[in-house]
Amino acid sequence: MAKPAQKNLPASPAELISYYREMLFIRHFEEKCNLAYRTGKAGGYLHVYIGMEPLVVGWLNNIRKGHDYVITAYRDHGHALVLGSDPVATMAEIMGRSGGQSRGKGGSMHIYDVEKQFYGGWGIVGGHTALGGGLALAAKYRKEDRVTLCYLGDGAANAGVFFETLNMCGLWQLPIIFIIENNLYAMGTALERHAADPQLYKRGFPFNMKHERVDGHDLIEVLNHSKRIIDDCRENSQPYLIEAMTYRNMGHGAADNDRQLYRTKEEEDEYMKRDCIRLYEAFLESNGILSRSEMEKIDAEELDRAETVYEEADKSPFPEPDQVYTDVYTDMTPEVGH
């Protein structure tokens, strides 16, 4: 890391400390998600954000929460948490309980909190990018100053519908920021093996939108560039394509138990040295914002909080059988029975 002491602080010390708490909480929360999966309390597909936390803590603390639209794919727990969605409800949703935001019908891949303007939570790679374009279209149609943040993976950046959406967002100059979370892998396929040109930010070029490759490991960097980009997008109703370089510390999903099929142990060790939380701790320490012992204390508190959340969520009941028919439509029930 470059000499952190020379950086302009992008936020007050109190805010910087709260971001530290957030990063730790997401991490511990998601370790609990993995625990839930291992113990059979969560099923299906479950994908954690571990290693990528600055992309939510940095960007989402610079938007107008509850006003700006946010949408992402299935790696969505962190987004919900930073937007202020109830962590117990989020964990309950992951456990398929009636206390979840979608009352157990969505699961880990489908977390939504419309009050927080969080639009999910999508399982079809690339598919949600068009929905994100639609959110931005709506903001522009209504003359609102909302910005849409649409996250997607490096793998999703190859999807046809993504290019279609880029074209329309560029054509109509919609206020949207596409953030490609480039964690170098689409499941088990490395970037170089899936993208003709691995510099994904260039994909904004043909669509008349500003495009940049940015760092996604260093929270301070993320806070700085995200603020600049969000402000520009809002003020000038301009689309952006951002490629944020990041790394997922864990497997693709909870079921990915052999990462060495597609990446080496050495590579992982190299990236672990630059783990975003460690980087941030070094920054906080060298700037005299927190001492090591204060950080340890905060870490213990956030771990404790994640544990409480897990236990609380686990108390939530499973949905009643008759719930299977609700919410298919707003105003009618589908045909009942087998």
Added chain:
Amino acid sequence: MTNMTYREAVRLAMIEEMDRDQNVFIMGEDIGKYKGTFRVTDGLFERYCQEPRDWLVEPPHPEILDGVGRRVIDTPITEPGIVGMATGAAMTGLRPIVEMMTMSFSILALDQIINHAAKIHYMTGGQISVPLVIRGPGGAANQLSAQHSHSMEGWYAHVPGLKVVAPATPNCAKGMLKAAIRDDNPVIFTENPGLYSMKGDVSDNVDEIIPFGKARIAKEGKDISLIAYSRMVNVSLAAAELLAADGIDAEVVDVRSLLPLDTETIYNSVRKTHRAVVVYEDWKSGGFGAEIAARIAQDCFDDLDAPVGRVGGLNVPMPYARVLELQCIPNEQDVLAEVRKIG
């Protein structure tokens, strides 16, 4: 009542709803300046996209005046993107109408329609609804051959979360399109191209809507029930006239709403006539008519004096040559033959 074509009725429904609710807008390929391939949107661009744009967005780039910011949005030729963007806008409470140049092209957008739009309300536990209408011509027109002649309504009626309607008359088209636009769920609204020039009396009442899930008796009769939707209602009515010459008094049931389906009206008709033939333009095998026939067979078994008959499209890709095309699309003679066959 005003006498007008089916095409005009569809257009009038859109105009009335766009005038009533500023959240309603229309997007699609060549629907603005070009007026739509079947001219359904004729006049809408002029009506909604001239100065002043009052409450509409003032684009920072005036050179893209024909783009978004207007209520009639010409889009690139990218069906998945169009449906996805419309769905995203609908998630925030706007009420987009997407015109498909033909329903055959909606096949490209199946992922957005089935995997996204139809699932949102359920997956969000009711947090988000999708007041979206996808409308356009569906079914065979005139020698458009294999890639432009699909009847998609049966495919969509398979999907929980969608509503699917296929009105047969101008009045139904207007009343049901208004209902579709006011509906908070994604609606597939299919217009058989053979109906566009058909004329009929249409209600002038701007507040009159025809709710979904209610079939219509197009012609009363007592000897056999012909059950159809969309243009096949007309074919069934023509068949009923031929049957009348043979002394058979056929009832014609216009299903008009596939999902939700009004089985009660269908069953009541069958319980009265004791005979049923289902008529649909889609491929016979696995089409929505098969679903209707299965339900009648199961739920009206004791009332039936004959097996349930079915007339559907031939199970082949639509050929180009007119003689072959006509062979594929059910006509009144096919209905007569089926009526005779079931005895």
